[in-house]
Amino acid sequence: MKAHTRQATPARKAARFLAAALLAAACLLPGVARAQALTLSYANFPPAPTFPCVQMERWAEEVRARTQGKVEIQTYPGSTLLGAKNMWSGVIQGQADIGCISMAYQPGVFPMMNVFEQPLGFSSATAASQALWALYAAHKPEEFSRVKVLTLFASAPSNIMCKEPVTSLDQLKGMELRGSGGASQVLELLGATPVSMPASDTPEALQKGLIKGVLSSFDWLKDFNFAEYLKYQTVTNFVVYPFAVIMNLDKWNALPDDVKAVFDGLSAEQAEWTGRYLDAHVQESLDWSREKYGIEVIELPQAELDKAEAALAVMIDAWKKSAEAKGVPADQILAEVKALRQKYDK
Numbered sequence: 034m035k036a037h038t039r040q041a042t043p044a045r046k047a048a049r050f051l052a053a054a055l056l057a058a059a060c061l062l063p064g065v066a067r068a069q070a071l072t073l074s075y076a077n078f079p080p081a082p083t084f085p086c087v088q089m090e091r092w093a094e095e096v097r098a099r100t101q102g103k104v105e106i107q108t109y110p111g112s113t114l115l116g117a118k119n120m121w122s123g124v125i126q127g128q129a130d131i132g133c134i135s136m137a138y139q140p141g142v143f144p145m146m147n148v149f150e151q152p153l154g155f156s157s158a159t160a161a162s163q164a165l166w167a168l169y170a171a172h173k174p175e176e177f178s179r180v181k182v183l184t185l186f187a188s189a190p191s192n193i194m195c196k197e198p199v200t201s202l203d204q205l206k207g208m209e210l211r212g213s214g215g216a217s218q219v220l221e222l223l224g225a226t227p228v229s230m231p232a233s234d235t236p237e238a239l240q241k242g243l244i245k246g247v248l249s250s251f252d253w254l255k256d257f258n259f260a261e262y263l264k265y266q267t268v269t270n271f272v273v274y275p276f277a278v279i280m281n282l283d284k285w286n287a288l289p290d291d292v293k294a295v296f297d298g299l300s301a302e303q304a305e306w307t308g309r310y311l312d313a314h315v316q317e318s319l320d321w322s323r324e325k326y327g328i329e330v331i332e333l334p335q336a337e338l339d340k341a342e343a344a345l346a347v348m349i350d351a352w353k354k355s356a357e358a359k360g361v362p363a364d365q366i367l368a369e370v371k372a373l374r375q376k377y378d379k
């Protein structure tokens with residue numbers, strides 16, 4: 034036994050070394066896993082409580098869960114990394130890996146997808162978001178070729194939130210109201226004075242008295258606390274605002290295939306989730322605003338709504354012309370969007 038032990042000494046040393054090595058490796062493993070976890074930055078422009086940021090946190094949670102922690106998403110709400118105006122270029126240049134844009138802030142940049150800023154009669158954020166993703170997935174338009182599109186969604190139909198009661202279209206004449214893109218054109222055509230700015234700049238403009246109100250969806254009343262200042266809500270159900278969540282192309286191309294599959298698998302689902310969240314939240318926002326600030330909700334007579342619809346019809350022709358000039362088969366796209374609205378908007 035003794036001789037055997039003596040002879041086995043080098044082997045025992047080797048075994049001890051191996052055990053130590055294994056222990057060290059075991060201790061290191063969590064560290065290694067953590068070091069390998071990929072962190073991506075995700076920039077957003079409006080404040081954290083607003084729906085574009087709520088959907089961002091939901092997406093980040095889903096990514097963490099579906100990649101088993103392999104991918105960590107660091108979120109930056111409230112323009113802390115990129116603001117509304119430099120979101121598009123900032124993501125293309127890589128200042129943020131992922132960013133959320135409101136397409137209305139870049140008129141002319143998205144000739145095909147701008148069809149969603151036209152008065153098409155979508156009645157919910159859910160239907161508009163589903164249609165938006167479906168149209169994008171079917172065409173993968175050139176206008177987004179410099180980025181990876183992770184998901185798309187739309188606001189709920191837009192309504193007038195105002196310091197003064199708007200009970201007829203005539204009252205809009207010369208009134209300074211905030212809107213962007215398609216919503217801004219709507220205001221113009223109805224005789225108001227549109228003041229274009231990103232959602233994130235609006236609280237200050239209102240405080241300074243530069244505008245009397247806004248044209249956007251009713252989630253604003255609660256999430257920007259506008260119910261405190263804007264007591265009169267006129268239900269118009271005008272255009273929606275389309276959004277895109279975009280990713281830097283080099284960062285996307287460098288992702289492992291399994292992570293790409295997780296992101297792609299989330300796109301359509303995230304669009305629908307966001308629409309459903311917002312539609313429910315708009316209701317919540319109205320109820321909260323009634324309860325807390327006693328807001329007044331004004332319904333326009335049908336004749337007024339018909340008059341507005343007639344006045345806005347020129348927008349679609351204008352979109353067609355500008356889209357065709359950029360090589361978009363506008364009639365075909367319009368027909369597809371109308372079919373998608375029929376499918377999703379019940």
Ligand code: 3IO
Pocket residue numbers: 079083084085135137188189213230231232233248249250252253274
């Ligand atoms: C919007 C934008 C940021 C935060 C909440 C929001 N709800 C509806 C919108 C759409 C809009 O007005 C815009 O400018 O994108």
